[in-house]
Amino acid sequence: MSNHHDHEQEVTYFAKTNFRNSMVKFGIKTDDRRRHVYVIGKTGMGKTTLLENFILSDIYAGHGCCYVDPHGDTAEKLVDYIPSWRINDVVYFNPADMDFPIGFNILEAVSERHKHLVASGMMGVFKKIWENMWSSRMEYILNNTILALLDNPGQTLLGINRMLSEQDFRNRMVGNVRDPVVKQFWLKEFASYNDKYAQEAVAPIQNKIGQFLSASVIRNMVAQVKSTIHIRNIMDEGKIFIINLSKGRIGEDNSRLLGGLLITKLQLSAMERVDIPESERKDFYLYVDEFQNFAVESFAGILSEARKYRLCLTMAHQYIAQLTDEVREAVFGNVGTLITYRVGSPDALYMEKEFTPRFLPEDIINLPKFNVYLKLLIDGVTSQPFSAITLPPISQRTESAERVIRVSRERYANPRADIEQKILAWSGMEEADMDTLLAQAAEKKKAAKAAKKPKFEYNCTRCNKEMVLPVELDRSRPIYCEECIEIVREERKHGKGKKPEGGGRGLPPAREGNTEEKSRGSQTPPAKTRTEIVERPVAEKPVSLQTLKPKPALPSNPPEGVGGDGPQDVPAAHTDSRPRQEDEHMQKKRKRNRKRKPKTEATAPPKPEPIAPSKPSVPPQTPKQTSGTLRPGQSITFD
Secondary structure: OOOOOOOOOOEEEEEEEOHHHOOOEEEEEHHHHOOOEEEEOOOOOOHHHHHHHHHHHHHHHOOEEEEEEOOOHHHHHHOOOOOHHHHHHEEEEOOOOOOOOEOOOOOOOOOHHHHHHHHHHHHHHHHHHOHHHOOHHHHHHHHHHHHHHHOOOOOOOOHHHHHHHOHHHHHHHHHOOOOHHHHHHHHHHHHHOOHHHHHHHHHHHHHHHHHHHHOHHHHHHHOOOOOOOOHHHHHHOOOEEEEEOOHHHHOHHHHHHHHHHHHHHHHHHHHHHHHOOHHHOOOEEEEEEOHHHOOOOOHHHHHHHHHHHOEEEEEEEOOHHHOOHHHHHHHHHHOOEEEEOOOOHHHHHHHHHHHOOOOOHHHHHOOOOOEEEEEOEEOOEEOOOEEEEEOOOOOOOOOOHHHHHHHHHHHHEOOHHHHHHHHHHHOOOOHHHHHHHHHHHHHHHHHHHHHHOOOEEEEOOOOOOEEEEOOOOOOOOOOOOHHHHHHHHHHHHHOOOOOOOOOOOOOOOOOOOOHHHHHHHHHOOOOOOOEEEEEOOOOOOOOEHHHHOOOOOOOOOOOOOOOOOOOOOOOOOOOOOOOOHHHHHHHHHHHHHHHHOOOOEOOOOOOOOOOOOOOOOOOOOOOOOOOOEOOOOEEEEEO
16 A cells, blocks of 8 residues: 655745845645644735645645635636646536536534534534624524434435424424434423514524525535535545635625535544544645635634644635634644735734744835745744745646536536425425415415404494404494495485494494483584684674573583673573574574685584583684673674
8 A cells, every 4th residue: 555645755835035035945844734824914915826836736746635715716717727637636616606506415424423513613604604693592593403403314404494484394303303402402492482482583593594595506505415525535535626605706695604614514524534544644735715704613623633634724814803812812823834924013013922033013014025924834843933935826727627617517516407306305395386385375374364363353333244353443333344334434425324423433323312402403502513703794783692502401500701700590401392583593694604604613612512612712812892792793603
């Protein structure tokens, strides 16, 4: 058997020294690369070119490697620089290739001892992306959801929302759960949530997971039950894994989420190599540009443990503030080789403790383009800081992009139509039954909505028809059905129907049984009285209010000071059906006045009782006059 590490003394060249213009090319040995490389610098300083030179050196040396590109430019460039003898080794992961998506199911075939690592890694990814709206309750429910799905073979991320919304699906999943703690959560705790609390608890999870999976560019990759790429095989067989996560094509959140899941899977695949003797594990080189996008909490574990699993990490980003405190401490506590391009003053002050006393912050701030200061790990020992110039980009273009993409599609991708049909079948929604399912869903929604509303039974006042309303009305008032309310409105409009005293639905009906009021006829004032002041010629004789005062049904004492100097006795109600002569005279006058002048409405008394106005209905600016009389030119009418 050939030795897997015959390249132990192999040197990967990436820069040349510039001390006194010596220009000596140098590089880093394989064993030193296992302790990771960290690159920092402002945009446009040459970081990406350095990573490209590193990975192209590995490709030509026959090593296994992976490049995670959040911009897409380097990934598209690399597939055009693959030598012909390595084209079959390339796995080109490009979510933007929507017609031929690659299958990537992070929940597939996870060993029992790694299930909690998968759930924890996914929690870290979700928490980093949705940190502004993340809560402990979301994490608790989502973690138990993922652990339940991991105990059921053949599940994907699509099962998260089904688990939270479909009772039948949830019961099937929980029935296969072997972890007693997870099972107790679903059978006891989650089942005890009332509808309102359960809806509030799961709605944020459904919202965020739904947004991620609603994009077909992501769904068609992560919703395939069988993964078409196996990262463990890629690492063991030394393949080239190029990941194009272009933010401009799939969206920033989707890029970060998918990249985080892939790096989590890379970590788990590296840890699974524990079943291979360390001497037989192939080195696998992982390059992450703009790695702060994917630097979840578990990244600290990769830095501290990946070396023993032969996962060699090279990471680059722009400034230190992009990292959390935990990741920053893990980076500077574990990386063996530190390379800095020009940085801003806050980062220069932070890096001073790494490069002092050889270089000052002013030196780091003023570095020219493609110039670096570095501390290089040489045979396990960190060197003194020194300056260098990185090598120019490798220009061995092979025009291999078309062949690489075609071979990768044939081996690792599936046609889009086939995938969407399988997703429909998995979720229990065949195309032929879509209309039926939509109709059933609409009926369920309508029934659920109706069940939540209170119901009150009433009988129509006009036709006695039974009806059910969602609101409670005053039963002492007339209530009409939909047909009768239109008829009543038309009758009132044309003056055919008698308008109830209450004014319609919801108002009290007219009172009955008062024979004394009925016998008086026109002498009794109407329920709603309008007081109208009509201008008359000044020549007409003023009319006294005492003459116009209506006769009440029951004896009552008007307030003092109205219509005289003190309390006055009110005459008893008339029992004679024939109107008095004064009443007839006033009725004729009212008719004439209505024909002559437009009427001006004044405030009406609220109750149908005999009118005893507390104040004369005369404007305050009128001249001094005798109480109880109208000034010349005005009259008062009642209707």
